[in-house]
Amino acid sequence: MNLIPYSFNRFLLLGALLLGALSFPAQAQMQMDHSSMVSTKPGNTCQGAGLECANAATPFFTQDGKLLLAWTANGVVAVAQSSDLGKTFSPAVKIAEHGKSLDAGADARPQIVADKQGNVFLAYAFFKDANWNAQINTARSTDGAKTFTKPESLVNDSSSQRFPSVLIKSDGDIFIAWIDKRLVSAAKQGGQNRLGGSIAYSFSQDGGKNFQAERFANESSCECCRIGGSLDPKGNPVLAYRAIFPGGIRDQASQVISASGAGPIRKVADDNWKTDACPHHGPSIAVSNDGTFHVAWYTQGSKRSGVFYANSSNQGASYTKPSRVGSESANVSRPYLLALGQQVWLVWKEFDGVQSSVYLKESSDDGRTWAAPKILSSTAGYSDHPLLLAQGNQVFLSWLTRNDGYQLINIGQKQ
Numbered sequence: 001m002n003l004i005p006y007s008f009n010r011f012l013l014l015g016a017l018l019l020g021a022l023s024f025p026a027q028a029q030m031q032m033d034h035s036s037m038v039s040t041k042p043g044n045t046c047q048g049a050g051l052e053c054a055n056a057a058t059p060f061f062t063q064d065g066k067l068l069l070a071w072t073a074n075g076v077v078a079v080a081q082s083s084d085l086g087k088t089f090s091p092a093v094k095i096a097e098h099g100k101s102l103d104a105g106a107d108a109r110p111q112i113v114a115d116k117q118g119n120v121f122l123a124y125a126f127f128k129d130a131n132w133n134a135q136i137n138t139a140r141s142t143d144g145a146k147t148f149t150k151p152e153s154l155v156n157d158s159s160s161q162r163f164p165s166v167l168i169k170s171d172g173d174i175f176i177a178w179i180d181k182r183l184v185s186a187a188k189q190g191g192q193n194r195l196g197g198s199i200a201y202s203f204s205q206d207g208g209k210n211f212q213a214e215r216f217a218n219e220s221s222c223e224c225c226r227i228g229g230s231l232d233p234k235g236n237p238v239l240a241y242r243a244i245f246p247g248g249i250r251d252q253a254s255q256v257i258s259a260s261g262a263g264p265i266r267k268v269a270d271d272n273w274k275t276d277a278c279p280h281h282g283p284s285i286a287v288s289n290d291g292t293f294h295v296a297w298y299t300q301g302s303k304r305s306g307v308f309y310a311n312s313s314n315q316g317a318s319y320t321k322p323s324r325v326g327s328e329s330a331n332v333s334r335p336y337l338l339a340l341g342q343q344v345w346l347v348w349k350e351f352d353g354v355q356s357s358v359y360l361k362e363s364s365d366d367g368r369t370w371a372a373p374k375i376l377s378s379t380a381g382y383s384d385h386p387l388l389l390a391q392g393n394q395v396f397l398s399w400l401t402r403n404d405g406y407q408l409i410n411i412g413q414k415q
Contacts, residue, residue: 046402049076050092056109056384057400059408061391063116067408068145070112070122071400075099077110077124081145085396086408095139096151098126103134103162106280107226109385111166113174118144121174121208123154123164133160136178140208154178154202155214159185161200163282165227167237174208175237175257177201177227183219195276196244197223201237201257217255217262220244226282230339232256232315233291240268240285240295248274252283252297254316266316269308271301286337286344291315292366294344296325296335307332307348311367326350326359326373338388338395340414342366345395347376347386355380358399360411376411379404390414 046053054071061067067082069089077096080089103125110124120141125134137151155161160181167175180200187194199218202211222242230238236258243253243265252268268283283297293312299305308322325348326332335348344363349356357378363370376386376397384400393414399407 047074049073049078049094049097051078051080051089051400051406052402054384054400055104055382057398057406058109058112059387059389059396059398060112060114061389062114062118062144064118065391066144068112068114068120069406070095070110070124072102072104072108072110072124075102075104077102077122079112079120079122079145079148085410086398086406093145093148095122095148096124096126096137101127103127105224107224107282108163109226111164111176113166113168114145115168115172115207117172118142119172119207120145120148121166121168121204122148123166123176124151125162125164125178133181134162136161136164138208154211157182160197162197162224163226165229165239167229167231169231169235171235172205172207174204175201175229176204176211177217177229177237177239177257179221179223179225179227180214180216181223183216184223195223195248197221199227199239199241199243199255201239201262203259215261217257218243218253218265222250222278222282224278224280228283228285228295230285230287232287233289238285238287238293238316240283240293240297242279242282242297243267248276250275251299251301252295254285254293254295254312256315263315268295268297268312268316268319269299269310269322270303271299271322272303273299273301275300281333284336286339288339288344288366289341290366292339293319294337294339294346294367295319296337296346296348298333298335307335309335309346309367320367334385336386336388338390339366340390340393340395343412343414345388345411346370347388347397349383349386356383358386358397360397362412364415376409377404377407 054073057071078092080092114120136154139148139151179197202214228240256263281298307325310319312319331351358376361373379401382402387398397409
């Protein structure tokens with residue numbers, strides 16, 4: 001994967017969005033099995049805003065076992081639910097339609113969570129001007145995702161907020177983190193050139209109706225990479241993200257967020273990636289029951305290049321030596337982690353020039369040793385990032401593909 005300057009990435013993003021024609025049917029036909037999914041021939045643009053034309057889909061299991069799926073397609077944000085593990089879905093509920101201004105880049109995706117009472121919270125971002133300044137909108141449902149409130153802005157700020165990352169705690173409190181540009185905007189107004197963005201966050205104790213005053217976890221971060229998030233055994237959010245360190249080094253950091261504030265910023269690995277460009281390739285983090293931090297990330301640093309994994313048993317104070325994910329000669333991308341008990345699952349994508357495959361490797365001893373990798377699924381054409389989620393003791397791969405439809409694959413269970 002070659003690093004592309006941020007300005008060119010934005011040009012490509014706009015071009016991709018302009019190609020999509022906006023069409024959302026009055027009654028989305030989502031009651032289908034995978035074999036009847038609409039597919040497109042190479043070179044053709046998928047029309048419509050249904051799941052078959054989505055570019056990103058985010059899953060969440062409710063307390064009663066229903067699968068919620070939020071996706072973006074041709075400028076539309078939509079949600080549907082499934083009671084049979086993704087084989088069929090209810091009619092889609094359109095949350096918002098932003099056309100070409102919807103933030104649908106490589107690391108941008110809608111966020112969806114639900115509490116034990118079935119209240120649903122959703123967040124996404126869209127560009128509010130021609131200068132790529134974005135706004136995060138949130139919407140809520142109190143009837144199990146059948147209807148949603150009108151989307152409204154997360155914060156009252158005129159700069160830019162992107163890449164929301166949402167976690168829900170066992171008590172129903174919602175945590176949200178995002179990349180915030182208000183410090184960059186203030187510096188520009190003062191005649192200074194400040195690169196990157198900041199990691200901001202907030203909590204809600206009423207299902208997302210109201211959020212506490214936002215705080216900064218790190219005032220200097222990459223401006224265009226997703227934020228990885230997980231909860232530690234105490235219920236504290238733990239973040240992983242690409243921070244900007246002195247000298248313009250953009251390496252991975254982890255950080256614990258508690259009710260009293262953000263903890264120390266701790267570097268995951270010394271990759272020494274010095275760049276002012278933007279990779280649109282954020283990390284993943286999972287925290288085990290014993291509190292071990294498991295992190296996987298992409299880098300093009302001078303000390304290592306590719307996708308790597310490391311873990312920490314002391315809240316990020318130190319990490320194990322990074323180990324390569326996938327073959328060094330392969331085109332490896334988009335790692336994602338899940339931890340249950342002492343078990344850890346790690347998936348990633350590899351592209352061989354013809355098709356993309358999702359690989360899996362597992363650890364049963366909190367990341368000390370790993371089983372040999374295996375292929376879970378393959379597809380030609382466009383595919384979203386592979387994601388992992390759990391329902392009870394069962395672990396699933398969630399993978400959106402254009403040619404083969406949405407896939408929810410049971411890949412194992414907690415022992």
